[in-house]
Amino acid sequence: xxxxxxxxxxxxxxxxxxxxxxxxxxxxxxxxxxxxxxxxxxxxxxxxxxxxxxxxxxxxxxxxxxxxxxxxxxxxxxxxxxxxxxxxxxxxxxxxxxxxxxxxxxxxxxxxxxxxxxxxxxxxxxxxxxxxxxxxxxxxxxxxxxxxxxxxxxxxxxxxxxxxxxxxxxxxxxxxxxxxxxxxxxxxxxxxxxxxxxxxxxxxxxxxxxxxxxxxxxxxxxxxxxxxxxxxxxxxxxxxxxxxxxxxxxxxxxxxxxxxxxxxxxxxxxxxxxxxxxxxxxxxxxxxxxxxxxxxxxxxxxxxxx
Amino acid sequence: xxxxxxxxxxxxxxxxxxxxxxxxxxxxxxxxxxxxxxxxxxxxxxxxxxxxxxxxxxxxxxxxxxxxxxxxxxxxxxxxxxxxxxxxxxxxxxxxxxxxxxxxxxxxxxxxxxxxxxxxxxxxxxxxxxxxxxxxxxxxxxxxxxxxxxxxxxxxxxxxxxxxxxxxxxxxxxxxxxxxxxxxxxxxxxxxxxxxxxxxxxxxxxxxxxxxxxxxxxxxxxxxxxxxxxxxxxxxxxxxxxxxxxxxx
Amino acid sequence: xxxxxxxxxxxxxxxxxxxxxxxxxxxxxxxxxxxxxxxxxxxxxxxxxxxxxxxxxxxxxxxxxxxxxxxxxxxxxxxxxxxxxxxxxxxxxxxxxxxxxxxxxxxxxxxxxxxxxxxxxxxxxxxxxxxxxxxxxxxxxxxxxxxxxxxxxxxxxxxxxxxxxxxxxxxxxxxxxxxxxxxxxxxxxxxxxxxxxxxxxxxxxxxxxxxxxxxxxxxxxxxxxxxxxxxxxxxxxxxxxxxxxxxxxxxxxxxxxxxxxxxxxxxxxxxxxxxxxxxxxxxxxxxxx
Numbered sequence: 001x002x003x004x005x006x007x008x009x010x011x012x013x014x015x016x017x018x019x020x021x022x023x024x025x026x027x028x029x030x031x032x033x034x035x036x037x038x039x040x041x042x043x044x045x046x047x048x049x050x051x052x053x054x055x056x057x058x059x060x061x062x063x064x065x066x067x068x069x070x071x072x073x074x075x076x077x078x079x080x081x082x083x084x085x086x087x088x089x090x091x092x093x094x095x096x097x098x099x100x101x102x103x104x105x106x107x108x109x110x111x112x113x114x115x116x117x118x119x120x121x122x123x124x125x126x127x128x129x130x131x132x133x134x135x136x137x138x139x140x141x142x143x144x145x146x147x148x149x150x151x152x153x154x155x156x157x158x159x160x161x162x163x164x165x166x167x168x169x170x171x172x173x174x175x176x177x178x179x180x181x182x183x184x185x186x187x188x189x190x191x192x193x194x195x196x197x198x199x200x201x202x203x204x205x206x207x208x209x210x211x212x213x214x215x216x217x218x219x220x221x222x223x224x225x226x227x228x229x230x231x232x233x234x235x236x237x238x239x240x241x242x243x244x245x246x247x248x249x250x251x252x253x254x255x256x257x258x259x260x261x262x263x264x265x266x267x268x269x270x271x272x273x274x275x276x277x278x279x280x281x282x283x284x285x286x287x288x289x290x291x292x293x294x295x296x297x298x299x300x301x302x303x304x305x306x
Numbered sequence: 307x308x309x310x311x312x313x314x315x316x317x318x319x320x321x322x323x324x325x326x327x328x329x330x331x332x333x334x335x336x337x338x339x340x341x342x343x344x345x346x347x348x349x350x351x352x353x354x355x356x357x358x359x360x361x362x363x364x365x366x367x368x369x370x371x372x373x374x375x376x377x378x379x380x381x382x383x384x385x386x387x388x389x390x391x392x393x394x395x396x397x398x399x400x401x402x403x404x405x406x407x408x409x410x411x412x413x414x415x416x417x418x419x420x421x422x423x424x425x426x427x428x429x430x431x432x433x434x435x436x437x438x439x440x441x442x443x444x445x446x447x448x449x450x451x452x453x454x455x456x457x458x459x460x461x462x463x464x465x466x467x468x469x470x471x472x473x474x475x476x477x478x479x480x481x482x483x484x485x486x487x488x489x490x491x492x493x494x495x496x497x498x499x500x501x502x503x504x505x506x507x508x509x510x511x512x513x514x515x516x517x518x519x520x521x522x523x524x525x526x527x528x529x530x531x532x533x534x535x536x537x538x539x540x541x542x543x544x545x546x547x548x549x550x551x552x553x554x555x
Numbered sequence: 556x557x558x559x560x561x562x563x564x565x566x567x568x569x570x571x572x573x574x575x576x577x578x579x580x581x582x583x584x585x586x587x588x589x590x591x592x593x594x595x596x597x598x599x600x601x602x603x604x605x606x607x608x609x610x611x612x613x614x615x616x617x618x619x620x621x622x623x624x625x626x627x628x629x630x631x632x633x634x635x636x637x638x639x640x641x642x643x644x645x646x647x648x649x650x651x652x653x654x655x656x657x658x659x660x661x662x663x664x665x666x667x668x669x670x671x672x673x674x675x676x677x678x679x680x681x682x683x684x685x686x687x688x689x690x691x692x693x694x695x696x697x698x699x700x701x702x703x704x705x706x707x708x709x710x711x712x713x714x715x716x717x718x719x720x721x722x723x724x725x726x727x728x729x730x731x732x733x734x735x736x737x738x739x740x741x742x743x744x745x746x747x748x749x750x751x752x753x754x755x756x757x758x759x760x761x762x763x764x765x766x767x768x769x770x771x772x773x774x775x776x777x778x779x780x781x782x783x784x785x786x787x788x789x790x791x792x793x794x795x796x797x798x799x800x801x802x803x804x805x806x807x808x809x810x811x812x813x814x815x816x817x818x819x820x821x822x823x824x825x826x827x828x829x830x831x832x833x834x835x836x837x838x839x840x841x842x843x844x
Contacts, residue, residue, distance in 0.1 A: 015841060101509075102331055295557050
């Protein structure tokens with residue numbers, strides 16, 4: 001039979017959860033070479049909101065956890081086709097061209113078109129999590145074997161009972177790209193071309209644009225964007241670049257093992273050092289947790305000796 | 307790494323068959339077999355030599371020799387005696403094949419003279435000088451900047467206006483039309499001017515030409531022929547003199 | 556019915572738990588429950604009751620008992636003191652409804668919201684043996700001048716004793732009579748009390764309060780009353796003030812580190828904290844700060 005019982009209402013668990021949630025932030029970047037183009041992302045986000053719903057079956061449901069994108073930059077490096085002049089047939093014949101003019105290229109190599117899209121604030125995403133509470137006993141790896149409980153207290157390497165939210169599943173809903181994303185992409189493409197050709201006189205830029213054709217269409221074709229840019233972006237980020245899977249993994253790992261919902265020192269201190277007198281601490285031999293739809297209950301059993 | 311742009315393509319305003327630049331080239335047909343030495347100069351100064359071996363045994367019907375690129379490869383060694391070595395300075399060509407000389411990059415100014423090394427199995431030797439083109443030679447150019455140019459051969463007193471029309475970006479990528487082929491006779495007959503689109507090729511058969519110089523004159527044709535701009539004055543004069551000397555219609 | 560139907564947070568400790576807490580408290584802070592002279596502190600094997608202290612107490616040179624001044628032998632002008640010890644042992648707590656401690660009739664039945672406490676108060680006195688006492692007698696005989704009959708015959712008065720020359724033996728240092736063995740006895744002590752919550756600034760403190768104390772079977776009754784008064788004073792002034800614990804520590808020490816909230820006792824409840832069902836319970840609300 002347990003000696004101590006501590007119960008937290010759903011609201012109190014929510015408050016606990018907020019502390020854990022607010023400690024989570026991500027700053028990641030990655031890129032992949034898809035052949036005709038490379039694409040990547042540079043993202044940073046934190047979590048806000050979310051409601052905690054305790055379940056009778058012991059689950060903790062967290063809904064509507066907002067991803068707040070502090071930084072959402074998608075970039076693509078596109079090899080646009082060679083821009084060359086000449087190469088025309090000088091002496092044609094019924095059997096083909098007998099003599100052909102040399103091709104002189106505008107660039108010494110396939111030029112890269114760098115497209116940079118800043119999508120911060122333009123994407124709405126939400127995460128839902130279903131988790132079970134997981135209790136574990138943490139022994140600090142820095143604690144030497146055989147160290148006494150008091151020496152461990154002094155060295156700040158006391159053992160701990162830790163309660164984690166261990167996700168069974170994490171869902172990410174990506175929806176609602178803002179309408180201006182399509183325009184942003186077109187602007188970004190045009191800006192990229194301008195960056196490439198900025199030093200050329202107007203007539204030369206005009207000629208290159210004419211040879212390339214509508215650059216936006218060209219780039220869209222290379223990137224295989226199609227009609228629905230939203231779908232393309234989501235697919236690029238989610239599937240091709242694996243960003244959403246990464247987010248799910250990061251969130252799951254964070255809650256499951258990085259930051260506990262509760263951390264209880266063992267032995268549990270009830271009176272600190274005073275005038276040289278050693279602290280009074282209680283050994284927690286066992287800790288159990290139950291969850292119902294109203295509250296989370298911790299039950300602790302004390303040991304007879306430290 | 308960002309690709310480097312070939313800026314000379316966009317900055318040149320004078321094109322000379324005797325001083326090759328990235329926009330133009332010369333072609334000489336090698337009708338007779340033999341070994342030929344090509345001496346390359348730049349702005350009048352000798353740079354290097356290489357060998358062209360013309361023979362019925364060789365399959366190549368065309369060799370395109372980038373004088374600028376060869377410059378980088380061959381200039382380091384003493385090339386006066388042109389000892390033939392592998393890889394760099396020996397090119398093979400079929401009998402009746404074409405040697406095309408051009409410069410893919412840089413400010414250009416290249417010229418080439420070809421003379422026979424040996425008359426093995428040959429009846430007589432070829433001589434080619436890009437600064438003095440002859441009958442079967444060809445001169446080719448691609449003009450990019452829209453506007454008006456003047457084509458001249460000072461030695462043979464041939465002049466011809468060239469108008470390069472601007473191309474506007476459209477829904478489809480622009481592909482220049484087929485090259486315009488002209489010769490001295492057709493230029494004299496045509497009278498007024500050659501009309502090209504930006505990036506469209508121009509091939510001049512050099513019979514009757516010696517050294518072709520094309521100069522950029524103005525960005526646009528004057529819209530008011532009475533007033534015009536100062537820059538257009540020379541063009542107007544050329545039109546007037548042309549009409550005076552042209553064939554009556 | 557959920558624990559938190561009436562509050563955001565709930566904490567409870569049962570009897571067995573509180574007795575374990577007391578057990579650990581006695582082993583880790585033995586000086587709260589054991590008192591004696593410096594000589595006894597240096598010779599703990601003389602104690603009436605062997606102190607079961609945690610090894611860390613010895614390792615960290617913590618005192619086994621609180622050192623008090625020796626018991627003065629009256630009439631010696633503070634020159635002679637005796638060693639002694641007072642120990643509270645076998646302490647046990649019982650929450651309402653009381654079912655493990657049988658209270659003496661003087662304390663009546665355990666009332667609602669009360670806890671009962673039983674302990675033994677063991678006292679040991681370092682009484683000098685006969686040989687030591689005879690030696691001390693001789694010293695004090697020298698110190699104190701006898702009263703002669705001549706004084707009365709010559710003066711004709713029994714009320715005036717002439718002054719005698721001062722003795723040099725009077726410049727003696729006080730001594731505490733060493734002892735090889737204490738004379739020990741134990742008294743059974745019973746107490747009843749309740750828990751209050753007091754506010755200290757922004758924090759709320761659990762404070763145990765004594766409602767009654769009884770030492771069993773001391774006679775005469777007045778002596779029992781006097782000793783009970785003394786023991787109650789010791790408990791109320793010396794022991795319980797050291798056992799008051801901040802609210803958040805009782806329930807959710809760790810949570811208060813994470814939460815940016817203030818914890819307050821839930822208002823409007825008939826009893827908070829509550830002692831009932833063999834448990835001490837606390838109902839706490841969170842206030843977002």
